Amino acid sequence: MFKHSVVFDGEIIDKKVFYVKSFLKKNEFFYFFYFSPFFVTTFAILFFMINENIMIFLLLYAVLEVYEVLWQKGDRVVDMLGRIYRYYHKSVFLVLLMHPTFYFAIFFTLYTQYNGYAMALFVVKGVDVATKLILVKQVFVDRDIPDDVAMMLQIELGNIFPFIGLVVYLPLIYMALGS
Numbered sequence: 001m002f003k004h005s006v007v008f009d010g011e012i013i014d015k016k017v018f019y020v021k022s023f024l025k026k027n028e029f030f031y032f033f034y035f036s037p038f039f040v041t042t043f044a045i046l047f048f049m050i051n052e053n054i055m056i057f058l059l060l061y062a063v064l065e066v067y068e069v070l071w072q073k074g075d076r077v078v079d080m081l082g083r084i085y086r087y088y089h090k091s092v093f094l095v096l097l098m099h100p101t102f103y104f105a106i107f108f109t110l111y112t113q114y115n116g117y118a119m120a121l122f123v124v125k126g127v128d129v130a131t132k133l134i135l136v137k138q139v140f141v142d143r144d145i146p147d148d149v150a151m152m153l154q155i156e157l158g159n160i161f162p163f164i165g166l167v168v169y170l171p172l173i174y175m176a177l178g179s
Contacts, residue, residue, distance in 0.1 A: 054177045057108070061173055062166060064100045069162045071098065078139065078153040080162075084132055085140045095133065101169070102129050108173065117176035121169055128165075 074080040087094045096102065105122040112118040138145050139153065 051177075054174060057173055057177060058170055061101065061104055061170065064104055065165050065169065066163075068099060068101055069165070073157075073162050075156060076153065077155055077157065080157065081132070081136050081139055081153070085136050088133070088136050088140070092133065095136075096129070099129050101125060101165075108176070112176050115176045115179065117172045117179065121172040121176070124168070124172075 072080050072083050074083055084095060087098055102125050105118075105125040109115075109118040109122045135153075138149075145153070
């Protein structure tokens, strides 16, 4: 075997290719979007058809949402709450600062002059953050959780589920600016 080669899935490949393939194999979500012609085509069509103002808001929100997902990501719901608790025990305000999409929702609601879709984004995002804070308090501070909630906390999240916010919130932003 060559000095700069490794065996990956039964084939000899270059180390640089190995790092890319192993990253994509561990993160199926990125693998899907990296190689999906549907995603590339859809993105290109949307990029040229959408007003640049709308595109800036969509891209900004997508980046902020991915940031939130990456710092909260865990295999199970309790793992996600554990990551949030690391900041919660320092300060509740720190947890709120770690949710930039909540502040985006506030700004966006004001920017669109209280559009119904923007208000829906703000309410759903507020309920999302409040639910996380309540669950963290019940699980880690009070240590008082019902048995059915304890079973729910052990549910495996998978790789794609944490990114569901992109599917839910981005259309609300598009509809708020399009109406």
